[in-house]
Amino acid sequence: MLALRVWKSSSHLITLVSRAVPVNIRTKTRARVRCCSSPSSTAAATSSPIVTPGTSDRRRRSSSSTSDRDSIRAIRLKKVEELRSRGYEPYAYMWNRSHTASQLQEIYSNLANGEECKEVSVSIGGRIVARRAFGKLAFLTIRDDSGMIQLYCEKESLTEDQFEQLKTFVDIGDILGASGSIKRTEKGELSVYVKYFEILTKSLLPLPDKYHGLTDIDKRYRQRYVDMIANPEVADVFRIRAKIVSEIRKTMESLGFIEVETPVLQGAAGGADARPFVTYHNSLGRDLYLRIATELHLKRMLVGGLEKVFEIGRIFRNEGISTRHNPEFTTIEMYEAYSDYQSMMNMAEEIVTRCALVVHGKLNIDYQGTEISLQRPWRKETMHNLVKEATGVDFSEFGNNVEDAKEVAKGILGIGSEDKDNNLVQTCPSVGHVLNEVFETIVEPTLIQPTFVLDYPVEISPLAKPHRRYAGLTERFELFICGREIANAFSELTDPMDQRNRFEEQIKQHNKKRAALVTGSKSAEGKTEVDDCSYEVSLDEDFLTCLEYGMPPASGMGLGIDRLVMLLTNSASIRDVIAFPILKIQQQVSS
């Protein structure tokens, strides 16, 4: 539940008041009358009839609502002028609130229907989301950060001028400050019995129609604030997100980790295999890359003697967008000296369960209709075993025979030689890569309950330490929940010679793949693939030098915060958990 704290301020004195309030008020259903236009706006009075959703209808409606919008805007602009001419400022400087809506709901929850607390004086501020006006009576519903409350406005208890102002100048969408006593109506609605109000901010544009405006998914992301005004539960996702990040931070700090900031702009982008963004620094006169991981810089800190470090920050990858991918996303990466990947599994369980408890108060959660049990311990299984279990094939039997492995893999994946997916397997330079292709296609989607997949092949793990027992494997795991990779961790490779070989191998593979794709396909599709690999991968000599100074044995983990938030907020798309996701350039709809 949200803990709300109110900051009360008078001109010279600051006092802090904090009070915990349950937040369920917002979820109460409430009859809402009209959302879009106010009765006084004549042009909008011809509010469009409810139209069944459909592409042609939608276009028609959007064009008509544009003209509605413009006329409403013109009318409200006139109101702004009119108010100013009467000596009111329609954009106020401040408003002292004594309470938030949910605090009032909490304090007066026991007030009986029809009862009034005449002696109290409260003041409140928020956006008008509904209004009903009768002859001498008006009901407004306002919403603030915490929830909603009704304003009970009676002609007799307001000055003549104010009631007039209320009827003529106040629209849905305006931000209002109101003060008065408390009353619960006969119908049981807790209300502020308004004695005085001020228009704090005059809104110029109508709020979207509850039933129409929000079907426009694109607009929801482009104008997130409109989405939030219309759908208060949207804001809850971001409240939970903040809570999760805060919980992670608390966990790390309680374990003695120190938070650091490493650069976003780098001379070479390393620590992962991904296409970077490139930019240009004018005064240095050189290209810079946006980081694709924080790994290599955080490891430098281990060498420097910070034994437990972490960074929560933005990562950038110049890749496509999907329900799981946004070009910029947030991760936490952590590194701990003298530990190995076993201890990181503990850490992963600890972080995810603590976050789940803080959000849901329990470890059995629902994600898109599936119940996920986060009860520890979580399943641990090696990659080889999982593939064997799913396909019956034991890839460790292939040794170094890539061609045989490819043939078998194609059989498993049902790829013919003419298939466009053929390239995926065909370009694999090693058995490890083939195994990974099979794993990603066949096994990954089935890992619904939390599963640690252990011991990845060395060929696809250039920064992980060789397995202490099994040749060809590394001490690495990935954590999967709901078929999605949530975390990636390993015992860190500390041998600089080995690391150099791995980097060189990685670059060789990258260049080979690039060359193969250039010569292999000339189709339009091939072109985008070529484009995918067309960036340079370079050796980070500085990092290798740093390793030569000696890095303590350590383990590290990267955890995708957006994906964790998706899981814990039951969100289907990454765009639901990022306030302003990157979107395609808006297409102009041709008429």
Add this chain to the structure above:
Amino acid sequence: MADGVEAAAESVAGLSMDSSKAEAPSKNALKKELKKKQKEEEKRLKEEEKKKKAAAMTSSQSQKPSSAEDEDMDPTQYYESRLKALASLKAVGVNPYPHKFLVSMSVVDYVEKYGRLRDGEHLKDVEVSLAGRIMNKRASSSKLYFYDLYGDGVKVQVMADARDSDMDEVEFARYHAGVKRGDIVGICGYPGKSKRGELSIFPKKFIVLSPCLHMMPRQKAAPGADNDAAKKNEGKTPSDVWVPGMTRNPETYVLKDQETRYRQRYLDLMLNHEVRQIFKTRAKIISYIRHFLDNLGFLEVETPMMNMIAGGAAAKPFVTHHNELNMKLYMRIAPELYLKELVVGGLDRVYEIGKQFRNEGIDLTHNPEFTTCEFYMAFADYNDLMALTEQMLSGMVKELTGGYKIKYHANGVDKDPIEIDFTPPFRRLDMIEGLEAMANLSIPKDLSSEAANKYLLDACEKFDVKCPPPQTTARLLDKLVGHFLEETCVNPTFIINHPEIMSPLAKWHRSRPGLTERFELFVNKHEVCNAYTELNDPVVQRERFAGQLKDRQSGDDEAMALDETFCTALEYGLPPTGGWGLGIDRLAMLFTDSQNIKEVLLFPAMKPQDEPSTKDGKVMMEYIGATGIPVSFTGVPIERKIDFHFLLSFAIDADPSGKPQNGIFSPCWASTLTPTAVQAVKAHHPNVKVMASLAGWSLGKKIIHWYKPADPQLWIANAFTSLQSLATRYHLDGIDIDYENFPKNDTSFAFCIGELITMLKNQSVITVATIAPYYKTVGNYLDLYRQYSGVIDYVNHQFYTDRVRMPTGYLKAFKRRARQFNATKLLPSYEVKGRGIQGDAFFEALKLLESNGFEVNGVMIFSADASSSNGYYYERKSQAFLLNSTANGNVGWSTVRDG
């Protein structure tokens, strides 16, 4: 050598405590007993030493070098010998990088737990395992080694005695001989304290976990007090470490070299123990802010770092490109607009702590990426925020330092530090009133008027306050405020109520027309916070953006761009809101006594150390755009392995009629050479640099002269600003000086141009500067060259004016010029379809130069305009020549760096 003596003494002390376990009846008796034992020990040690020496003699050179000898090796030898040692370990199946060492206790906890042992006390029954890095090694004998082990910045002594070890003596001696300073080791052993009170661990097991292959930098043993200071620093224990608010002096660090400290921060952290405290302080600052805001019910959010528009501040953004979406994106310069959109959306109190990016030069207070905190608070105004700021900052100082005052070396580490007092409330200084009072001015009330501009212009002149153009009223005011008000703001001071023209996002003042409700907090004369009552009237906001547009058109690059999305959001209604921004790096600098922002950034942006990959620093230089015909970069052959400099011809400080503009340069090169074209050629060819050539022979029919500027300082200031703006617009890397007509007896040229180049280089506006004398102007250019050769990278003398047509003549001319200018900076040159030597004879001349011992370090060609019709024959052939040239270029001049 001194080290050896000390080590022996210490070993004596250390050993004696071993034997002092027996109960002693009295202090005196104990002392006597001790002395006796000490003597015995010394005797034993001496004998051991003798034996060892004898052994060493007999086993001759096959013995591994001792650690003392290691220090005499050069770093490359050392590195190679360590690599060999590793390889031989791997060859016999030993992994020098073990997977896991179980640590039972951190060094910090160890010191905490056993720090209170009595001197000489040993806990033989306790087993502890520690790990860390060895920062010091002293061998007392082959059976006894002392190490300093560091974990998380804290030291504990390791006393490895063969008698405690689980290895036999031979193995023990061999193993420890291979352990080097810098290695990461794991130790299992028991705790104890030496007689002298030094907390130690006595290992049973001792394992190298990660060897350090490089020789660890060591404090150079300097005579006198310096050395003492260093010792003191090296031996610091956690109890006397630096805390925020105290002064620091990096000059006393073990590792002093700034380049190394910033480029290899891990070494800095390893060797300079204060450094970790800087970053801990930084973490504490951020953590304090976070808790402070969380307690007030603020919600931490994340807004995009890549946007379609870079808004919310006035600064030059980084540009990047999303491939799949084929979309140009800007790195954010401020999160302001997005955060306000969230307040529109109903999140009444939001904040974001994160990176901002500005494509600006790097200096003592600027890094291209930096961290800020911005918060927005609905229903609050700037008065509330001032109170909040006081509360936050004074509370932070109190928590970090225990008091309200901090010490800071505002005038350099060699001067006494100043004291900065954060006791609330902070001083408040009304901007206009303050300025009028301090400078005795009476500024016209309507600041948007011409009269106000004129008045402030005069004021600047009167007080000798420099304001390079464009001299907008906002900029003039800013300079005056900087001069009169900010200089007085050492203790935290709010400068409040800025004029509207300076604050496009702040709300107009409720009672004072023309002003806004805004404050900036200055500490030690630097801006730390900037906040205001937010402008939420969309109509007024649009007007303000329009006003900014006017300033942009008058040349102020720092004016703000209109963000339509943001204006639309305001039309949905932003509640009355107070908004606030804080520079976290600046604050961290104050609390850690750092004068350079690089001190508080783990990995600050650094200028590239050298320009690699191009062949020996050979350069191809080509004038382009002089004739005004539509010439383009595409088509000019560019050899990947040679630095290619295009010289845009020309930037001229005269108006079209030829009237001098007092240093204000405008581009007069072919209009086809647009900023986009420059950007494109540079993007395709990383080895290309583009420069502006200044002046040239004529503009149209008007001959361009160097005119002696009446006020050289003003000329320099104008030239700097106009070239800075040209450099930004055209992505320029440098300038070429090509004035060709001089008045008699001029001395101003050398001074003005020399100072200009120096300034441009010092402020990282340019990286390259070249000069182009011809036979008549050599005197003028020599004046310049003699005084400023340090900032001049090449002399592209116009040999084609030297009236030589044969290779032998060319050689003679080159010899003559090489005596006047430095031969390695001098480039041979060729005029396509022009004067002097023509055709392949030029390449004969180049060969002749080389056979006469000259290094042909590059070629200058005039010009691309003429070459396009002959397929760039001379460009191709010159580059081929440079590529095949066998002579080594001079690395000294090929690395273009400032200073």
